Amino acid sequence: MGIAERKEREKADMRRRIVDAAIKMFVEEGYEKISIRNIAEKIEYSPATIYLYYKDKDELLHDMQGEAFIALGVMFEQKLTARDPLKRLEQLMQLYLQFAFDQPELYDLMFIIKAPMNTLKESEDWMNGLACYRFLEEIMEECVTQKLIRMHDVRLATLSAWAHAHGFVSLYLRCRLKISGFDEADIPKVIEKALKDYLKLLRA
Amino acid sequence: MGIAERKEREKADMRRRIVDAAIKMFVEEGYEKISIRNIAEKIEYSPATIYLYYKDKDELLHDMQGEAFIALGVMFEQKLTARDPLKRLEQLMQLYLQFAFDQPELYDLMFIIKAPMNTLKESEDWMNGLACYRFLEEIMEECVTQKLIRMHDVRLATLSAWAHAHGFVSLYLRCRLKISGFDEADIPKVIEKALKDYLKLLRA
Amino acid sequence: MGIAERKEREKADMRRRIVDAAIKMFVEEGYEKISIRNIAEKIEYSPATIYLYYKDKDELLHDMQGEAFIALGVMFEQKLTARDPLKRLEQLMQLYLQFAFDQPELYDLMFIIKAPMNTLKESEDWMNGLACYRFLEEIMEECVTQKLIRMHDVRLATLSAWAHAHGFVSLYLRCRLKISGFDEADIPKVIEKALKDYLKLLRA
Amino acid sequence: MGIAERKEREKADMRRRIVDAAIKMFVEEGYEKISIRNIAEKIEYSPATIYLYYKDKDELLHDMQGEAFIALGVMFEQKLTARDPLKRLEQLMQLYLQFAFDQPELYDLMFIIKAPMNTLKESEDWMNGLACYRFLEEIMEECVTQKLIRMHDVRLATLSAWAHAHGFVSLYLRCRLKISGFDEADIPKVIEKALKDYLKLLRA
DNA sequence: CATGAATGAGAGTTCATTCAT
DNA sequence: GATGAATGAACTCTCATTCAT
Numbered sequence: 053m054g055i056a057e058r059k060e061r062e063k064a065d066m067r068r069r070i071v072d073a074a075i076k077m078f079v080e081e082g083y084e085k086i087s088i089r090n091i092a093e094k095i096e097y098s099p100a101t102i103y104l105y106y107k108d109k110d111e112l113l114h115d116m117q118g119e120a121f122i123a124l125g126v127m128f129e130q131k132l133t134a135r136d137p138l139k140r141l142e143q144l145m146q147l148y149l150q151f152a153f154d155q156p157e158l159y160d161l162m163f164i165i166k167a168p169m170n171t172l173k174e175s176e177d178w179m180n181g182l183a184c185y186r187f188l189e190e191i192m193e194e195c196v197t198q199k200l201i202r203m204h205d206v207r208l209a210t211l212s213a214w215a216h217a218h219g220f221v222s223l224y225l226r227c228r229l230k231i232s233g234f235d236e237a238d239i240p241k242v243i244e245k246a247l248k249d250y251l252k253l254l255r256a
Numbered sequence: 257m258g259i260a261e262r263k264e265r266e267k268a269d270m271r272r273r274i275v276d277a278a279i280k281m282f283v284e285e286g287y288e289k290i291s292i293r294n295i296a297e298k299i300e301y302s303p304a305t306i307y308l309y310y311k312d313k314d315e316l317l318h319d320m321q322g323e324a325f326i327a328l329g330v331m332f333e334q335k336l337t338a339r340d341p342l343k344r345l346e347q348l349m350q351l352y353l354q355f356a357f358d359q360p361e362l363y364d365l366m367f368i369i370k371a372p373m374n375t376l377k378e379s380e381d382w383m384n385g386l387a388c389y390r391f392l393e394e395i396m397e398e399c400v401t402q403k404l405i406r407m408h409d410v411r412l413a414t415l416s417a418w419a420h421a422h423g424f425v426s427l428y429l430r431c432r433l434k435i436s437g438f439d440e441a442d443i444p445k446v447i448e449k450a451l452k453d454y455l456k457l458l459r460a
Numbered sequence: 461m462g463i464a465e466r467k468e469r470e471k472a473d474m475r476r477r478i479v480d481a482a483i484k485m486f487v488e489e490g491y492e493k494i495s496i497r498n499i500a501e502k503i504e505y506s507p508a509t510i511y512l513y514y515k516d517k518d519e520l521l522h523d524m525q526g527e528a529f530i531a532l533g534v535m536f537e538q539k540l541t542a543r544d545p546l547k548r549l550e551q552l553m554q555l556y557l558q559f560a561f562d563q564p565e566l567y568d569l570m571f572i573i574k575a576p577m578n579t580l581k582e583s584e585d586w587m588n589g590l591a592c593y594r595f596l597e598e599i600m601e602e603c604v605t606q607k608l609i610r611m612h613d614v615r616l617a618t619l620s621a622w623a624h625a626h627g628f629v630s631l632y633l634r635c636r637l638k639i640s641g642f643d644e645a646d647i648p649k650v651i652e653k654a655l656k657d658y659l660k661l662l663r664a
Numbered sequence: 665m666g667i668a669e670r671k672e673r674e675k676a677d678m679r680r681r682i683v684d685a686a687i688k689m690f691v692e693e694g695y696e697k698i699s700i701r702n703i704a705e706k707i708e709y710s711p712a713t714i715y716l717y718y719k720d721k722d723e724l725l726h727d728m729q730g731e732a733f734i735a736l737g738v739m740f741e742q743k744l745t746a747r748d749p750l751k752r753l754e755q756l757m758q759l760y761l762q763f764a765f766d767q768p769e770l771y772d773l774m775f776i777i778k779a780p781m782n783t784l785k786e787s788e789d790w791m792n793g794l795a796c797y798r799f800l801e802e803i804m805e806e807c808v809t810q811k812l813i814r815m816h817d818v819r820l821a822t823l824s825a826w827a828h829a830h831g832f833v834s835l836y837l838r839c840r841l842k843i844s845g846f847d848e849a850d851i852p853k854v855i856e857k858a859l860k861d862y863l864k865l866l867r868a
Numbered sequence: 869c870a871t872g873a874a875t876g877a878g879a880g881t882t883c884a885t886t887c888a889t
Numbered sequence: 890g891a892t893g894a895a896t897g898a899a900c901t902c903t904c905a906t907t908c909a910t
Contacts, residue, residue, distance in 0.1 A: 059872075066873090088901065098875045103902070164368065169431040178434040185435050202457060211424075211436050212450045216416075219423025227373040230382040231389050232415050246416045253406055253457045292884060302892045304886080313884065496905060506871045508907080517905065572776065577839040586842040593843050610865060619832075619844050620858045624824075627831025635781040638790040639797050640823050654824045661814060661865045671893080678894090700880060710896045712882080721880070 067105050069095055071115050078116065079157050083165060088112075113161065113168040118180045120158040124151050125183045132187065137194040138201075138255065144188060145217055145247050152221040153240050164222055188214060201254045209254075216250055271309050273299055275319045282320060283361050287369060292316075317365065317372040322384040324362040328355055329387045336391065341398040342405075342459065348392060349421055349451050356425040357444050368426055392418060405458045413458075420454055475513050477503055479523045486524060487565050491573060496520075521569065521576040526588040528566040532559050536595045545602040546609075546663065552596060553625055553655050560629040561648055572630055596622060609662045617662075624658055679717050681707055683727050690728065691769050695777060700724075725773065725780040730792045732770040736763050737795045744799065749806040750813075750867065756800060757829055757859050764833040765852050776834055800826060813866045821866075828862055 073094040077086045088109055092099040106112040131147055134140040152159045161168060162181070172178055192210045195201045203209040220243040223229050234242050277298040281290050292313055296303040310316040335351055338344040356363040365372060366385070376382055396414045399405045407413040424447040427433050438446050481502040485494050496517055500507040514520040539555055542548040560567045569576060570589070580586055600618045603609045611617040628651040631637050642650050685706040689698050700721055704711040718724040743759055746752040764771045773780060774793070784790055804822045807813045815821040832855040835841050846854050 062872090087899080089899085099901085100876080100903080101874060104873070109901070163427070163432055164430055166430055169434075172431075172434070178432070181432065181435050203453065207437055208446070208450055208453065211433070211438075211446070212420075212454065215423030215427055215450070216420045216454075217423070218427055219419030219421070220415075222426050223367070223419055223422055226368055226370055227376070228367055228382070228385065229415070230373075230376070231385050233411055234415075242412070242415070246412055246419070249407060249412065250416065250420075291882080293882085302894095303884085304892050304894095305890085307885075308890070308892095495903075497903085507905085508871050508873095509869085511906075512870070571835070571840055572838055574838055577842075580839070580842070586840070589840065589843050611861060615845055616854070616858055616861065619841070619846075619854070620828075620862065623831030623835055623858070624828045624862075625831070626835055627827030627829070628823075630834050631775070631827055631830055634776055634778055635784075636775055636790070636793065637823070638781075638784070639793050641819055642823075650820070650823070654820055654827070657815065657820065658824065658828075674893090699878075701878080710898095711880085712897080713895060715881070716894070 063105070067115065070102060070105055070112065071119050074112060075116050075119055075158075078161065079155065082157055083160060110167050110170040113165070114171045114180070117161050117168040120155075120162050121180045121184055123155075123158070124148075124162070125187075127151060128184065128187045137191055137198060138251070141188075141191050141195065141213070142248065142251055144191060145213070145251070146244065148217050149221065149240065149244060149247070152225070156225050159221065159225065163218055164225070185210070185214075200256055202256050203254065213250075213254075217247060220246060267309065271319065274301075274306060274309060274316065275323050278316060279320050279323055279362075282365065283359065286361055287364060312375075314371050314374040317369070318375045318384070321365050321372040324359075324366050325384045325388055327359075327362070328352075328366070329391075331355060332388065332391045341395055341402060342455070345392075345395050345399065345417070346452065346455055348395060349417070349455070350448065352421050353425065353444070353448060353451070356429070360429050363425065364429065367422055368429070389414070389418075404460055406460050407458065417454075417458075421451060424450060471513070475523065478505075478510060478513060478520065479527050482520060483524050483527055483566075486569065487563065490565055491568060516579075518575050518578040521573070522579045522588070525569050525576040528563075528570050529588045529592055531563075531566065532556075532570070533591045533595070535559060536592065540595065545599055545606060546659070549596075549599050549603065549621070550656065550659055552599060553621070553659070554652065556625050557629065557648070557652060557655070560633070564633050567629065567633065571626055572633070593618070593622075608664055610664050611662065621658075621662075625655060628654065675717070679727065682714060682717055682724065683731050686724060687728050687731060687770075690773065691767065694769055695772060720783075722779050722782040725777070726783045726792070729773050729780040732767075732774050733792045733796055735767075735770070736760075736774070737799075739763060740796065740799045749803055749810060750863070753800075753803050753807065753825070754860065754863055756803060757825070757863070758856065760829050761833065761852065761856060761859070764837070768837050771833065771837065775830055776837070797822070797826075812868055814868050815866065825862075825866075829859060832858060 070091065074086060074091045077090060077094060088099050088102055091112075092102055102112070106115070127147055128144065132140060132143055134143045168180075169178070189206065189210045192201075192213065193206050196204060196206050196209060201209065203212070224239055224243065229239055230236075232239075232242075274295065278290060278295045281294060281298060292303050292306055295316075296306055306316065310319070331351055332348065336344060336347055338347045372384075373382070393410065393414045396405075396417065397410050400408060400410050400413060405413065407416070428443055428447065433443055434440075436443075436446075478499065482494060482499045485498060485502060496507050496510055499520075500510055510520065514523070535555055536552065540548060540551055542551045576588075577586070597614065597618045600609075600621065601614050604612060604614050604617060609617065611620070632647055632651065637647055638644075640647075640650075682703065686698060686703045689702060689706060700714055701711050703724075704714055714724070718727070739759055739762075740756065744752060744755055746755045780792075781790070801818065801822045804813075804825065805818050808816060808818050808821060813821065815824070836851055836855065841851055842848070844851075844854075
């Protein structure tokens with residue numbers, strides 16, 4: 053049993069090393085620069101080795117995405133300190149933005165790039181994002197239950213808040229906010245402001 | 257002068273043909289299937305010819321994006337019939353969604369894919385999206401002026417509405433709404449509903 | 461001694477399991493889909509294990525070929541019922557064709573693919589095909605002895621009949637009969653007819 | 665027009681060079697050693713260049729096959745001197761065998777390997793082999809018309825003679841004649857003898 | 869006995885782009 | 890103005906095989 057466990061751990065370690073190397077490259081050089089060969093080189097293994105741990109590139113991207121979500125989850129865990137649901141909501145939004153601006157490449161992988169979703173079969177759930185999603189959902193649940201906001205459907209409220217934040221971020225990351233007339237440099241602040249305004253609207 | 261003009265016109269014609277062919281392929285086969293070679297084949301010119309009219313692929317994508325925005329603009333022009341600003345806003349939102357769901361590939365090009373933005377220099381404005389943006393902005397201006405909504409900054413209101421809609425659409429197009437618990441097939445309706453709720457919140 | 465025998469038996473068992481799995485894959489997915497890794501997966505052993513029982517892929521293919529010949533031999537054994545040598549010859553031919561059309565992949569392995577023959581050293585005999593060959597040879601021997609056919613050299617007669625049948629089958633399996641002007645679907649029947657004609661020619 | 669022709673010629677030249685290099689490698693090193701990269705290296709072009717002239721490897725193999733058939737055709741043209749249909753038939757058989765024994769790799773490509781046939785669509789004819797096939801067919805036609813042989817259906821007679829010869833050759837090339845008990849070195853002679861016997865049987 | 873881990877070698881293919889003509 | 894020809898640089902992925910354990 054000990055042996056099986058050790059093997060298991062070693063396997064997991066290797067996956068971890070692959071994913072870590074890949075994420076590092078990803079963060080440093082962006083999506084388009086990562087390739088199986090690149091990653092293999094980085095970890096000083098042959099490309100074929102990667103295929104011992106991942107069936108294809110999409111599956112690897114999927115795991116990288118998972119890792120990225122863990123990072124976000126940890127951040128929520130640690131920094132989401134407020135108790136009051138509305139305050140907590142605002143805090144979560146701010147953390148979300150902060151993550152996006154600090155780790156734009158990871159954000160891309162988590163919420164924009166298609167590839168990591170390819171491995172999911174039609175029926176399969178997207179587990180990677182679940183924990184983080186729950187953070188928001190739970191807050192929204194409280195907000196709805198306690199009638200703190202002007203929405204009554206938890207799912208809809210959750211989706212809406214997320215979509216709103218994501219809308220800002222993704223337009224920004226993909227350079228579409230040039231049009232808005234705001235100074236590039238101000239945009240993070242503007243977005244924060246806009247989201248706060250949204251929360252104000254939301255408040256009952 | 258006449259000659260210069262003719263040349264100019266011919267040049268424009270050729271660009272148009274290239275762009276049209278490219279868009280057609282884009283719509284039919286998706287972003288990943290288009291390549292300079294493919295397009296060249298379609299218009300029955302050599303790949304090299306395309307480089308006489310476009311300095312690189314990004315520039316071509318930029319023009320294709322422009323064309324796509326024209327299509328959206330025309331749609332707004334024709335179907336945005338309501339007079340009342342709030343009604344008009346709702347209508348615009350619906351048209352936006354409709355366009356996104358009908359032409360997901362074009363939407364991608366307009367709002368998600370990075371490449372067409374690469375050609376824009378730091379300082380340069382993004383003209384492609386401007387006209388469409390104005391549609392929304394003008395409505396928002398009226399809304400603000402007439403105090404029909406609970407926001408006072410036109411730019412912020414515009415940005416916010418757009419971001420909200422885009423957030424929904426882009427999460428959907430990139431398969432992230434699996435997590436929301438809604439049925440895939442219902443999502444367009446759900447989004448519409450969510451946006452209407454947003455407009456309700458917004459209303460003064 | 462008992463122990464050695466048991467070991468021997470176990471070894472044989474394992475080879476059998478490997479060969480069986482390999483043949484199954486071979487029949488189901490064709491020559492090009494089988495690989496050591498695939499087979500290993502199927503029998504739930506590691507690829508390395510296969511190399512404990514087979515020195516290389518060719519040797520395994522050789523054993524698979526042997527198995528295939530056993531199948532053909534069994535078929536001959538069971539269905540070769542005629543007593544009269546000429547009738548028996550015709551029957552054998554038909555059975556041969558039937559096997560080829562029913563099991564084209566196995567036929568390939570037995571008579572066309574080079575690899576399984578690579579293990580045979582220059583001097584070594586090809587035992588795999590022997591038993592089946594004997595079926596034909598024995599019939600031919602009777603035919604010659606009883607002067608039922610217009611050939612006098614048993615070996616030559618045997619070879620000739622086999623070559624003729626194989627010629628048809630292999631041209632067919634490798635798609636060369638497109639040229640003959642016959643309808644694809646009719647070809648099995650045509651071949652049968654042609655071989656019967658050959659037997660008529662042969663008859664004294 | 666001159667220009668177009670020249671271009672055409674140059675294109676053909678290049679295809680020729682590719683095919684020639686490929687055939688040379690093929691003849692020298694066998695089927696398994698040729699790869700697009702290899703060929704490219706040989707002709708000192710990049711692999712990509714080959715794809716300007718051939719859509720894929722199968723298409724190239726198809727052309728190589730065509731070239732091989734031309735060689736056989738030329739041989740028939742030049743050395744098929746007999747007038748008498750039966751003599752002519754015997755001569756053709758001998759030439760066929762000679763070609764097979766002299767150029768076993770080419771024979772493989774023409775009659776055994778699957779790949780060059782992959783490019784042919786279901787409905788499409790196999791032109792490569794046609795001219796050579798006609799040589800045999802025409803002879804058979806004369807034989808039948810003049811009642812020189814004991815067969816009456818030209819197509820069937822043609823097919824049968826070809827299949828018979830091919831049967832011998834392909835069993836030999838793929839090492840299956842080890843079983844026949846003949847000495848490896850004698851086999852070409854044996855085959856010749858066997859085919860002559862067949863022709864004797866055939867004679868009216 | 870069995871294997872986990874690893875790999876070197878190589879496959880076919882595609883792409884954006886360049887440049888002499 | 891147009892292009893034919895070419896390519897360097899990638900790409901993902903698969904395979905038979907080995908060897909320390």
